Amino acid sequence: MAEKSGPPIILDHNLWGNFTHHYGSDLDHHDVPDGPDRIYMDYNATTPVDPEVIGVVTDALTDAWGNPSSNYLPGLKARDIIYHSRDTIARMVGGKAADIIFTSGGTEVTARVEVEDVIAAIRPTTCLVSIMLANNETGIIMPIKDICQRVKDVNKQRAASAPRILLHTDAAQAIGKIRVDAHELGVDYITIVGHKFYGPRIGALFVNDPGTTTPVYPLLFGGGQERNFRPGTENTAMIAGLGKAAELVSLNLAEYEAHFLDIRCYLEQKLLAVFGKDKIHFNSHFSGSDILPNTCNFSILGRGLQGRRVLSTCRRLLASVGAACHSDRGDQPSHILLSCGIPYDVATNALRISVGRSTSREDVDIVVEDLRDTVEQLERMN
Known part of the structure; x- marks a missing residue:
């Protein structure tokens, strides 16, 4: 969280x-x-x-106010904006557009850490390890890459009947300050929070091949938006802003x-x-x-x-x-x-x-x- x-x-x-x-x-x-x-x-x-984020949010509110699931012009514009933002955000963390699921913020997605302590905490029933990439109070960067490698070694040694241990990192404090690449880190999930890197208060979850390589399940059910992972009409303007903030990070x-x-x-x-x-x-x-x-x-x-x-x-x-x-x-x-x-x-x-x-x-x-x-x-x- x-x-x-x-x-x-x-x-x-x-x-x-x-x-x-x-x-x-x-x-x-x-x-x-x-x-x-x-x-x-x-x-x-x-x-x-x-200011560039404010600009694209304003443009989206003005020109792309339609429902992204519709086929009339304002809806088609909204759909294009959402796809472009999804792709931009994915590239910021080394993924692809299909790996991004938009959320209302970081909290919706569920100390200083030593690698050996994490491995020692694993039990036969462990199915998820979740660690923040950088601590918000001290700024200490956690050894996520080393932890991921060790956990994958544990997965190889596990019995076939045991659950695969998945890896999640909360990158809220890291994105926009240091390089964050999902595949370099070796994680399955990354929490992305817009208002930590000059974007709007909206979030996204990176999932490595969601629903295929990596499981992900909806918290709510309804209209089928976000490929059935998160129902509700997409917040086009804020998604556009998050995409622009991600673009600025990638460029600068x-x-x-x-x-x-x-x-x-x-x-x-x-x-x-x-x-x-x-x-x-x-x-x-x-x-x-x-x-x-x-x-x-x-x-x-x-x-x-x-x-x-x-x-x-x-x-x-x-x-x-x-x-x-x-x-x-x-x-x-x-x-x-x-x-x-x-x-x-x-x-x-x-x-x-x-x-x-x-x-x-x-x-x-x-x-x-x-x-x-x-x-x-x-x-x-x-």
């Missing part, structure tokens, strides 16, 4: 002014300046919709990845320069583990510097302490960080900064200055 952290089993800151004009500027429950003064660095939670991934890495490394260098190595702890740095190029999870050490308290005091930075779906846990530290061996008091102070395509070094300078001022203020209060 997308955005569920744990063991296996947006506003762009340039748009902040428009947002606060409509909704007010008290989202963090304290007085903050509105307009472009607020700098958004929570792109792992959600991203703004790319190397550029995106290089930019993310440059900004994240600059951020880490700036944090160390301003706070010193004794006051900054990077919670994603583990020997032998790769992390997403855009994600920095760190703690500013010291009493009274809990992550939520720091963020609620910052005047410029918009970020989070971890997964949005765990926002009701108060100052309790992330169980993901604790399971990675981060001490309790360090994990309590954790902040997650995730940068986007428009994040600049100047933004980083402003954000780190804001953090420095905030920490000085809180330490005076303490």
